[in-house]
Amino acid sequence: MNFKRHLANTIHGILPTDDAPVELIESYLEVPKDSSMGDFALPCFRFAKTFKKPPQAIAQTIADGWNDESSEAAAVSGYLNIKLNPVFIARNVIADVLGARGKFASSDEGAGKTICIDYSSVNIAKRFHIGHLSTTMIGHSLKRIFDHLGYTTVGINHLGDWGTQFGKMISAYKRWGSREDVELRGIQAIVDLYVRFHDEAKDNPALEDEGREWFLRIERGDTEALEIFEWLKELTMNDVAKIYDQLGVSFDHYTGESFYKDKMQPVVDELREKNLLEQSEGAWVVDLTPDKMPPCLILKRDGATLYPTRDLAAAEYRADTFNFHKSLYVVAYQQDLHFRQVFRVLEKMGKPWARDLVHVSYGMVSYGGAALSTRDGHTVYLEDVLAEARAKARRIIDEKSPDLQDKDAAAKSVGIGAVVYSVLSAGRIKDIDFRWDSALNFDGETGPYVQYAHARCCSLLSKAEEAGLTVEECGKNWNADALANPEATEVLLLISRFPELVRDAARKYEPSMVTRHVTDIAGAYNKFYFEHRVLQGDIESQAARVLLTEAARIAIATGLMLIGVDAPTRM
Ligand code: ARG
Numbered sequence: 001m002n003f004k005r006h007l008a009n010t011i012h013g014i015l016p017t018d019d020a021p022v023e024l025i026e027s028y029l030e031v032p033k034d035s036s037m038g039d040f041a042l043p044c045f046r047f048a049k050t051f052k053k054p055p056q057a058i059a060q061t062i063a064d065g066w067n068d069e070s071s072e073a074a075a076v077s078g079y080l081n082i083k084l085n086p087v088f089i090a091r092n093v094i095a096d097v098l099g100a101r102g103k104f105a106s107s108d109e110g111a112g113k114t115i116c117i118d119y120s121s122v123n124i125a126k127r128f129h130i131g132h133l134s135t136t137m138i139g140h141s142l143k144r145i146f147d148h149l150g151y152t153t154v155g156i157n158h159l160g161d162w163g164t165q166f167g168k169m170i171s172a173y174k175r176w177g178s179r180e181d182v183e184l185r186g187i188q189a190i191v192d193l194y195v196r197f198h199d200e201a202k203d204n205p206a207l208e209d210e211g212r213e214w215f216l217r218i219e220r221g222d223t224e225a226l227e228i229f230e231w232l233k234e235l236t237m238n239d240v241a242k243i244y245d246q247l248g249v250s251f252d253h254y255t256g257e258s259f260y261k262d263k264m265q266p267v268v269d270e271l272r273e274k275n276l277l278e279q280s281e282g283a284w285v286v287d288l289t290p291d292k293m294p295p296c297l298i299l300k301r302d303g304a305t306l307y308p309t310r311d312l313a314a315a316e317y318r319a320d321t322f323n324f325h326k327s328l329y330v331v332a333y334q335q336d337l338h339f340r341q342v343f344r345v346l347e348k349m350g351k352p353w354a355r356d357l358v359h360v361s362y363g364m365v366s367y368g369g370a371a372l373s374t375r376d377g378h379t380v381y382l383e384d385v386l387a388e389a390r391a392k393a394r395r396i397i398d399e400k401s402p403d404l405q406d407k408d409a410a411a412k413s414v415g416i417g418a419v420v421y422s423v424l425s426a427g428r429i430k431d432i433d434f435r436w437d438s439a440l441n442f443d444g445e446t447g448p449y450v451q452y453a454h455a456r457c458c459s460l461l462s463k464a465e466e467a468g469l470t471v472e473e474c475g476k477n478w479n480a481d482a483l484a485n486p487e488a489t490e491v492l493l494l495i496s497r498f499p500e501l502v503r504d505a506a507r508k509y510e511p512s513m514v515t516r517h518v519t520d521i522a523g524a525y526n527k528f529y530f531e532h533r534v535l536q537g538d539i540e541s542q543a544a545r546v547l548l549t550e551a552a553r554i555a556i557a558t559g560l561m562l563i564g565v566d567a568p569t570r571m
Pocket of ligand 1: 121314331
């Protein structure tokens with residue numbers, strides 16, 4: 001049951017006007033910070049204008065007319081504070097969660113709507129570093145959240161695989177590289193060659209021309225150029241695939257920038273037809289002065305296309321192909337201007353779907369207080385972080401759970417869970433200074449902490465099962481009074497708020513809301529667990545506590561799934 005809806009109906013029945021529709025009342029209902037004020041509160045100043053009465057008088061009118069048997073209401077300082085009957089809470093939440101089975105907190109609000117999500121979008125011939133982790137995991141989590149809400153989602157990896165830098169790489173490779181070296185050292189060998197190219201180009205500008213020449217050859221489809229280019233791509237993708245595999249991340253499409261090489265001309269033509277293109281210092285741009293932005297660059301002086309040109313073509317392609325409800329770009333806020341420009345240009349072109357493009361930006365990742373930079377080696381590779389995390393988890397498991405089966409699998413879940421949780425725990429717009437100790441922290445509010453609460457529920461449930469208390473049996477005969485205590489009520493109320501929270505997280509494109517909520521549920525369940533013996537006392541009361549445990553397990557597993565963290569049953 002949606003408690004807010006239930007209470008809003010009661011309030012609506014008491015208020016002497018139709019100017020306060022149920023939906024409005026529902027949207028005003030809050031959860032007080034201090035639970036002694038009740039489980040829900042209605043700030044009555046919201047209705048002061050409608051009723052032309054002071055808030056306290058409105059609150060009093062509602063309190064006086066209160067006729068809901070499942071709750072009590074009191075008027076306090078202009079608020080209507082409502083406390084639900086704990087048994088009522090228990091009966092409803094347990095029935096809802098167990099009834100929902102695997103679909104807890106899901107909905108069909110997205111039926112028939114498609115959401116495109118552009119995330120991770122790695123660059124060819126670069127190694128995956130911690131800066132890419134946020135886009136990868138925020139995007140992955142948003143995909144799961146929208147899937148859960150019934151949307152059709154399309155995960156797109158907009159690979160950075162086009163541009164003059166690839167010509168430079170080929171030129172560097174041809175000059176100083178060798179196949180053996182690249183095969184031995186992988187992408188790092190290419191990165192090194194690229195750095196050398198830049199160093200030498202400072203004294204030898206002819207190198208730049210040579211790089212451009214090679215890129216032209218790629219564009220023209222020259223066999224040798226294409227062969228080397230495809231090989232670089234393959235090397236990078238093999239590297240990246242190992243990371244995605246560990247993170248459990250996948251994509252529906254790997255349509256990178258090169259995919260749009262033949263789709264840009266129509267966009268350029270359309271811009272020209274619509275008189276949006278003008279020449280500036282030899283280049284072709286769309287003027288955005290009225291929008292107080294620098295011009296959006298479309299074609300370089302030599303006619304070469306640019307990053308924005310490819311994004312224009314990509315947006316158009318996605319609109320045509322997927323007819324999206326929303327098209328998201330999970331990209332760091334450094335690219336704020338880029339996306340504002342691209343979206344604005346599409347509006348100027350008269351694309352009605354331009355308003356459905358959303359830049360889901362996130363904070364910058366630094367390391368030791370300085371920006372990451374592959375060029376001067378100041379970076380942390382994700383491969384190393386994940387390996388460290390798994391090794392640390394393995395050491396802890398060896399020490400604390402020597403009898404655990406398949407320790408490697410558990411170490412993978414826990415180690416990677418810790419890293420993923422750490423990037424999804426703070427609001428996405430916050431800058432993150434990567435710290436080994438916090439990414440690898442397993443204590444306090446961390447991934448492993450939540451995973452542990454889940455494993456605890458699982459182990460209790462299997463103990464109960466051994467004693468004949470299967471969830472199914474418990475559901476037939478249980479005493480809800482056993483859950484009429486503050487600790488159980490706290491768990492149940494948090495669970496009851498979860499479905500609404502998931503919808504909010506989707507609306508705000510904010511997976512961290514799910515992370516925080518699932519952490520709260522884990523914490524509340526732990527508190528319950530330490531205060532109450534689940535498997536003691538009369539059978540109906542045990543059954544009730546088993547059902548609470550099952551509900552917590554389902555909620556935690558759902559939350560972890562939505563943020564892309566494994567939920568091991570044993571740890
Ligand atoms: N490859 C780009 C980068 O690493 C991100 C691409 C984001 N997506 C897009 N459609 N522009 O900066």
